[in-house]
Amino acid sequence: MLQISLQNPGQFAATHDAPEPTLAPGEALVRVHRIGVCGTDLHAFAGKQPFFNYPRVLGHELGVEVINPGSDPHGLKAGDRCSVEPYINCGRCIACRRGKPNCCTDLKVMGVHIDGGMRPLVAIPARKLHKSEKLNYDQLALVETLAIGAHAVERADIKKDDVVLVIGAGPIGLSVIQFVLVTGATLIVMDVAESRLAFCRDQLGVKHTVTAGPSAIDELKKIGGGDLPTCVIDATGNPKSMMGTFDLPAHGGRIVFVGLFQGDVTFNDPNFHRRELTVMGSRNALPATFRDIIALVEAGKVNTQPWITHRLKLADVPEIFPRDISGNPAVLKAMIEV
Template sequence: MQALTILRPGTAALTDKPVPVPGPGEVAIDLAFVGYCGSDLTSYRGLNPLVSYPRVPGHEISGTIAELGSGVENLAPGTAVTVLPYFNCGTCRACRSGRPNACPNNQTMGVQREGAMTGRVVVPAAKVIPVTGISKRDLALVEPCAVGFHAVRRAELKSGETVVVLGCGMIGLGVILGALRQGAKVIAVDLSDAKLDVAKKLGATEIINASTDVKARVAELTGEGPDVVVEAVGAEATFLQAIDLVATAGRVVYIGYAKAPIAYETKFFITKELDIRGSRNALRSDFDDVIDELRNRPEAGDLIVTRTATLDEAAEALADWHARPGDFTKILVKF
């Protein structure tokens, strides 16, 4: 079978791979759609320190069970599924405390291990999530939305609170959907008017173009500041902006990775008595919440998906995203 492979930074091409066969406790999945993640773009750019080359990217998965290995029960061929693509060790402090998403030994498909940008993958049965009531295309949106939902969980966002979401890419849109599900008021911030339009159509209460005076507008809308700020960009400016915008005694959640060390005015951590939290990957419960939400929001996928490519077009689509990142929210590869 063929797979889209990042051979080295800046170069992706189709390569031949053997068709995998499930062993005991494993499941073979024929792929329907796989989404490109921001980590795939970072790998393509040579900026992902967790990746070695060559690497098959892809961990946003939609597919159908093709074959079961011995000992697998409660799953059946032909079932539509998505996949929990994180492989934790099961023994570290994070795993023992019920937070396997934060496992320091984690291996994510398409990052530390081979991904799903190919015709078939084999994964442990415990990673397979059967899903009904969602289109095959939208199944590939579950994982990135779940990352946003997990950030909302980390924020402990409550109904009636106000959250500022910095960045309306795929993960930021997941935050918006998760925050709305909690009954929060959402202020979405981005440089792209097109992405802000999507955020507004998904239900954001207010939108702000980041090229304007964001602090003044947020103050106008909130008075004392938002209860929560979620940073979903991964830039020095927005890391600092989150601390500046949030209300006293508020919470800040970081999802994005800044590419360089950041110098903070740390007095604001103390004088505002802030809760500052990181958010990594997602839990199975976040996946379940997203699945429920997407069942009730079938229009969301039409708003989020920017481009659908074939496997033959996958390398070109990745190069286009690299060249014009602001033009795309979500690129899916259809198999």
């Protein structure tokens, strides 16, 4: 079967005789129909993805069809359409035992630590498949991206009276925005690109947007009636932006880092203590988050339609990805059709 692997930064390779997977106990065989391209894939292509080894079959935002539900089907049957929870956890470590499988001490993320979905057939633990009778494969492939944002909002514990600043209006930032909107809190989006801010206003109904720059703090205070935001969620993965967040929350506020980079985050300790800030990381998402998002999309409360800006076929990835997807600021979400 066809398989696309990232051999080295900037270099995809196609294999046309890759073996079809065999099922281990607890696994289901699925046919991949859609693969969403996310920041993780773009960073891996650019050689800037932490926790990554080459060569690797990318692809963890997957809309799939169950072909064989296996020996422990978890309620699945052949023909079911599913979203994939691509975080393969051990089930034994302290994080798993305490209900946080998303940060398992031995976590293996598909497309990062182990091979992902850039191939027609994949064996996946049946417990990691979340089915829907209503959603199409595009929508199912977008659930994982939405789950990243939803989990960050869960971590932030946002209330309706919060003023929330989301920094970065890329795909992960947009997923955060979707779920901040659900909370009813006052939302402000900040980015360096006016085109992305315009998308937030026009497509998502975001009322308050701020262009990153020297006047940003004054603009934030103006929106907040003289106060800075009570919560800042940084989805940039940019070290300058992430370290700059310590100047942006109100006293007693909180910071959530969704993006990551290869390096250290530093901050001024007196400024941090004076404000008594709470700083959190947000990694991946929980199984219940996937189920909740599927229900929200099915109910029409989260609209995925504006997200997909580019499409390509799996066989065309080695040619089109470097030319049209990587480094293209017009790409919001590219969807690979298998």
